[in-house]
Amino acid sequence: MSDGQAVMAPLEPTTALTVEEVLTVRHWNEHLFSFTMSRPASFRFRSGEFVMLGLQGEKRPLLRAYSIASPSWAEEIEFLSIKVPDGPLTSRLQLVQPGDQIYLGRKPTGTLVTDALLPGKRLFMLSTGTGLAPFMSLIRDPDVYDLYDEVIVVHCVRRVSDLAYREELESQLAEDPLVSEQALVQLHYVPTVTREPFHTTGRIGALVESGRLFEGLKGDQRFNPETDRVMLCGSMDMIKDFSADLESWGFTEGSNAKPGDFVIERAFVG
Numbered sequence: 001m002s003d004g005q006a007v008m009a010p011l012e013p014t015t016a017l018t019v020e021e022v023l024t025v026r027h028w029n030e031h032l033f034s035f036t037m038s039r040p041a042s043f044r045f046r047s048g049e050f051v052m053l054g055l056q057g058e059k060r061p062l063l064r065a066y067s068i069a070s071p072s073w074a075e076e077i078e079f080l081s082i083k084v085p086d087g088p089l090t091s092r093l094q095l096v097q098p099g100d101q102i103y104l105g106r107k108p109t110g111t112l113v114t115d116a117l118l119p120g121k122r123l124f125m126l127s128t129g130t131g132l133a134p135f136m137s138l139i140r141d142p143d144v145y146d147l148y149d150e151v152i153v154v155h156c157v158r159r160v161s162d163l164a165y166r167e168e169l170e171s172q173l174a175e176d177p178l179v180s181e182q183a184l185v186q187l188h189y190v191p192t193v194t195r196e197p198f199h200t201t202g203r204i205g206a207l208v209e210s211g212r213l214f215e216g217l218k219g220d221q222r223f224n225p226e227t228d229r230v231m232l233c234g235s236m237d238m239i240k241d242f243s244a245d246l247e248s249w250g251f252t253e254g255s256n257a258k259p260g261d262f263v264i265e266r267a268f269v270g
C-alpha cells in the first residue's frame, strides 16, 4: 500500500462490492489519469458498460459511477478518470498507486453497448472529455469490427494534453494483441481541440457541419439513419444538443430493451 492519503485502512468486500488491487497508474495531465486494477473471476461485463468504484469514506464506501475503458475480454480492468480538485472521490483517487486497494461494484450496467443498437454499416462514437472511456473499451473488442464496416471515434477536448490515449488511437491500436489488424482498416480517430491551436479545432457539431467528420469514410458525407449508428458520451449539454440533432435527422434512441439508431450516456452528473 502507498504512503499517500488515498487509502487508509484495509477494505472489506460487501455484498455489492469486491476489493481489488491497483496495478498501474498513468497520469495524462493535471486533470486526467487512468489506472488498471485486478479483475475478479466472477466479474462479467459487456464492452461499453459502467460500474461503481471507490474508496472508503468516513462511515461507508465512497462510490462513483465509472465507464470501464478496457474491453470485456481483458484480464485487467481499466478506467479513465477526471481529477476534480475538491471532488469527494477524485481528490483522493488521483493519489492511488500500484498495490493500493479499491472497491469495485459487482454489477456493471449501461446503454453504450452494441446490443442497444440496430445493425448498421458505420458506428460513430462521439465523446467529450472522459466520455472517451467506454469507447476505448468498445474499440478494443473484436466484436465491434465484425458488426460494423467502419468505426469512428471522435474525441473533443479543451486542450491538446486532454487527448488521452492519443498515441494508441493515432496508431490505430497497432500494439493491440487482438484488434490491430481490423482497427488498421476499419478504425478512424478524429481528435478535436476547442481551446488551443491544433490540426482540427471546434466542437463536434462544427465538424459535422464542415464535413470534416466524414472525411475518408465510405458512404454519405452526412449522418444517415439507414446506415449509421451513433453513441454519445460526455457532457450533458453535448448529449442534449446532439440527441436533438440526431432526432431531427430521423434517428431514434435505443435502449437495451429496444435497440435503436443511437444511444447516450452522460460522462458525469452536473
Ligand SMILES: Cc1cc2nc3c(=O)[nH]c(=O)nc-3n(C[C@H](O)[C@H](O)[C@H](O)COP(=O)(O)OP(=O)(O)OC[C@H]3O[C@@H](n4cnc5c(N)ncnc54)[C@H](O)[C@@H]3O)c2cc1C
Pocket: 050, 064, 065, 066, 067, 068, 079, 080, 081, 082, 084, 086, 087, 088, 089, 090, 091, 129, 130, 133, 134, 265, 266, 267, 268, 269, 270
Ligand atoms: C454513468 C456515468 C459514468 C461515468 N464515467 C466516468 C468515467 O469514466 N470517468 C470519470 O472521470 N468520471 C466518470 N463519471 C463521473 C464520476 O461518477 C464522478 O463524478 C467523478 O469521478 C468525480 O467524482 P468526485 O467525487 O471527485 O466529484 P463529484 O462530486 O462526483 O463531481 C463534482 C463535479 O465535477 C464535475 N465532474 C465530475 N466528473 C466529471 C467528468 N468525468 N468530466 C468532467 N467533469 C466532471 C461535475 O461538474 C460534477 O458536478 C461517470 C458518471 C456517470 C453518471
Ligand SMILES: NC(=O)c1ccc[n+]([C@@H]2O[C@H](COP(=O)([O-])OP(=O)(O)OC[C@H]3O[C@@H](n4cnc5c(N)ncnc54)[C@H](OP(=O)(O)O)[C@@H]3O)[C@@H](O)[C@H]2O)c1
Pocket: 031, 128, 129, 130, 156, 157, 158, 159, 162, 193, 194, 195, 203, 204, 205, 235, 237, 238, 239, 241
Ligand atoms: N480540461 C481542462 O483543461 C480543464 C481546465 C480547468 C478546469 N477544468 C474543469 O473540468 C471539468 C470538465 O472539463 P472538461 O474539459 O473535461 O469537459 P467540458 O467542459 O465538458 O469540455 C470538453 C469538451 O466538450 C466541449 N463541449 C462542451 N459543451 C459542449 C456542447 N454543448 N456541445 C458540444 N461540445 C461541447 C468543450 O468545448 P468548449 O471548449 O467549446 O466548451 C470541450 O472541447 C469542468 O468542470 C472544468 O471546469 C477542465
